[in-house]
Amino acid sequence: MDKLYLFTDGSVHVQSKIGYGACLLLTEKDLAAERLEQLVRTKRFENTSSAKLELQTLLWVLSELPQDGQQISIYTDSQNITQLVERRRRLEDKDFCSKSGKPLKNADLYKQFYKVVDALNCEMVKVQGHRPSRLKNEIERVFTIVDKASRKALRSETSRLKSS
Template identity: 75%
Template structure:
């Protein structure tokens, strides 16, 4: 089975609820390629939050895949996304509702996330975002390209 690396990040303007998500798919051979910056995909999302934007961006990226017969290693700095795998049983048992019985804010995206996880072979890896270049490893360096693309798009779009 082939393996793809997926890097996702988002940047949101809290007051306007506008955010930009960015993603980049790479094969193992492409990690050191010089032209990665030009391949980052960016999309504007409205009426969003930082938590929602991270999920929207990941779902957008995964929906761009043309096959399910591939392993996808997802690199994200989103604590919410990395914890969703661990929270799945509890969320499904409560039907994506809070203790008071109200539906969770992002229940729609959580459900889509779990459907995608079931359909694809995904591994989610948390990376440290916003580190100085001298402290970044190869993976964090590539992630930095996606991070910069989303922040640049947000500044340009505001």
């Protein structure tokens, strides 16, 4: 079984709270393939924020994967997602509530994240976002394709909103 490489990113229009998540799922042999842009999938989300969209996008893709023990490396530029693994114990100890006792904004998504991650064999890898092309490695170049796809999908929608 080949290791899977999952790249996710999102782009949000803050005023309308509309966002687009983008993902690209590859095997090792696919990493060097040309025309990866054609393999990127996008999905529209409403009533979202930047942090929420990153989680929604990841959960959308992970929920479609078989839970067969296959190793998955998840590449994201979301600090929120990469730190969720480290924050797990503290969040669960506080029952996903803030210091004042109020439920955290994305508590349901955090719980869903932990449930899905527990069922899969995955690792989170933080990607350095928005670096000059000459400094990017192969993984960062692939991630850029996903980043551009989410921004393009959002721009397409926001330009339609402006013209109507």
